[in-house]
Amino acid sequence: MFGKAECGAPGGFGGGAFGKHGGRGGHGPMAMLHGLDLTDEQVLKLAEIKGGAFFKMAHNKIDIMQLKKQVFKELLSPQVDKAKVRELASQIKEKKSHCMEEMLENVIACSEILTPEQKKQLKVQKVRCFLGLGDHEEEGDDE
16 A cells, blocks of 8 residues: 555555555565455445546556657667657656556545554554564465
8 A cells, every 4th residue: 555656567566555465474565454354345345446547547647658768769769869768768757656546545545544543453463564574474385
């Protein structure tokens, strides 16, 4: 929920709208919600936010990739049009800024779904992760 603010992949912030690897044992920002005792209603609301964000970020990612392709094409031309390259770079920057704004809105929406106790638990999980004390119970499982 509080991941990198890039349009790195269709599903995550730097991993796109909610991380590259969602689901149980995932590595995306939504994985931090594991263990928070979410109600069914909270899960459905979070899924709705994630689903909407996924498609928005996917479209932005495609747009950014196309703009980068145009920049690369221009840079490989016999005579580089510097103004065109700068304009394309400006468009890429604008798209990434838009991704950041969307990510922020999604993070706020997710935060509003959590109870004060769940937010406290999330804060402790973040500190544990920072200290290297995160839950690694799934690592090394031979199931």
